[in-house]
Amino acid sequence: MIEDLEMSNALLPIGFCDLLPSDAEAEASLVQWIMSAFNDYGYERVSPPLLEFEQSLLANAGSGIAEQTFRVMDPETHYMMGLRPDITPQIARIAATRLINSPRPLRLSYAGPCILVSGAKHSAARQILQAGIELIGVDSPQADAEIITIIAAALAMEDVLPSISIDLMMPQLANTIIQTESFDEQQTKILMRALDRKDVAAVQKYGGGLSGILTTMLQAAGPADRAINMLKGLDLPQEAQQIFDRLLTVVEAVQAHNPDLQLTIDPVEFRGWNYHTGLCFSVYINGVSGEVGRGGRYLSDNGEPACGLTLRPDLLLPLINFDEHIRERVFVPFGHTIQELTSLRQDGYILIMGLTADEDAQAEACRLNCNYILQGKELQAVAE
């Protein structure tokens, strides 16, 4: 493998990249917009470090991320430190330690890069960007609905992004239903696999007395209103009914906050939700394969109830057209001082200072992609 790889200084490891001018600016603006929306609803920013001791990084909610974590030894203590692959466990740690005495519900937000040992299904990226919120200390459908609503508000950028849809899942639901029948371990495994594969025929074959309920649940997957109508007709076991009723309350609350938000429900989805304890959400957007955000209800450190969602602003970058917001550039011929240019700068122009007296201002302005040249106190358009 090494032999084939011609090393040059331009080569970056797979999954890492340089963001060049307009993309780097667009990403920073996007994060700024999202964080500002989070802040509008009282989610206060915290910023944990990129590296911390493996022992704390991978404790509790972090235990699932061990195999995605690069480690280095701390020369000070000889303990291993991990390079975070995910920020959420760090937020749980902060909530349970430094902010343990802050009033609940605790609303926190964060944004920053994470490093993965290997790329994920839909993306080879190993440096990813996360921006998210956590609502810690309260377990209620209103809290779940707040998270969904605020994520939708943060992504409501009409002129730059297509509208999003949020998929709601109850990873405990299928298992809760299946446990009401006395299937043996092997039957349970077959049935769960059939549900995971959305294999209606197999569900009908192996579902026993639950075939009808489980088939309807499979077929209900889709837009929230339709799914709810189909699920409402089912005679669910009591515990499953409670999970479903909670979903109903969340959907009603979200729709009250934001009637236009596209919600879908996937009643039998459970894969990939390991430490979550209630409703889970994935965020989708036209033009990006795979989810652009995910989250749900879980137990934070110290067993505090919590709900959160993490967006991946880096995945949105290809969709965003910031061209309309690009500022016009003015070539300022040599001899002007920055002090004279305050009003142009305040008017939003980008100022490109000429550095030598003998240059052809018109040619320089053109070469440096400027829209105008400053002539005396006037702006003169650059000939194309």
Next chain:
Amino acid sequence: MIEDLEMSNALLPIGFCDLLPSDAEAEASLVQWIMSAFNDYGYERVSPPLLEFEQSLLANAGSGIAEQTFRVMDPETHYMMGLRPDITPQIARIAATRLINSPRPLRLSYAGPCILVSGAKHSAARQILQAGIELIGVDSPQADAEIITIIAAALAMEDVLPSISIDLMMPQLANTIIQTESFDEQQTKILMRALDRKDVAAVQKYGGGLSGILTTMLQAAGPADRAINMLKGLDLPQEAQQIFDRLLTVVEAVQAHNPDLQLTIDPVEFRGWNYHTGLCFSVYINGVSGEVGRGGRYLSDNGEPACGLTLRPDLLLPLINFDEHIRERVFVPFGHTIQELTSLRQDGYILIMGLTADEDAQAEACRLNCNYILQGKELQAVAE
């Protein structure tokens, strides 16, 4: 060492920290302000990755940072990757590869975290934040002056930061002067050490025919106008005179751009400037020990002339009082929807949503540090 360290999940490695709400927000705002000022003058943002192959990270301008670089093995290629301790060498790489065909002068900016193996003299921090600019492809005093002027503009935050001062150094000057006399290696070493220690007596004792010049240079260190007056009277060797003349041109150009900027000159300082080839700058600010930014003229990859400066916004954080800019918080009792609150949000209020119907709104508002409660469509001040 390990025995004494009681591990708890709240413990972070020395030099790493959690930024809590108001600090994390202040740091993000500060970076946003600085980057926006850089952008005003055409410095376009690029964003290189946190990790890259050791071979490219430590090539050329990066060779000085090897011992501050943590490494991990890339499981894909089995090559070593380094966690960047500095962004400037990455910018040089980008300029010489992906942006090699972009018109010169190339004006680039960057901001992001870096990781050091061990803390520096004035700070134990091992995760540091850099924000800087590089002006690549031109070697002139006007280019040096532009860098200084724009750094000053980016830090001109009258209501939050004390004013800065910028110290100008010519690391080649002392050596250039000493080489005009036929000192042997030992004498040269003694004399350079005396200059480094600002030891006037030793300089007079060992300086031979240069004692007068070197003593005056030592004594000239201080405010730029005074220093220049003292240095102007010296009969410098030709090459040294050229270095000094260039300094004069830079100072004049900076003063034309910004007459109020505090400039100092340290004519004999050379320590710590290894790969720089011309004028160097340190940025100081009252209340922070050590420099808050540094940079100067160097050769970028491919031997392109370049000048740049890197700020450390994290060091400015203790100085900044963002309290005046904190937005007022409104407690919104349960039952309101986010849709109804658009105008309050647009007016700049932070909205804290009540999550249950049975709570005492007044008590909740007070407990959650809100300034107002929404009553119907009116804001009612919260009793202290």
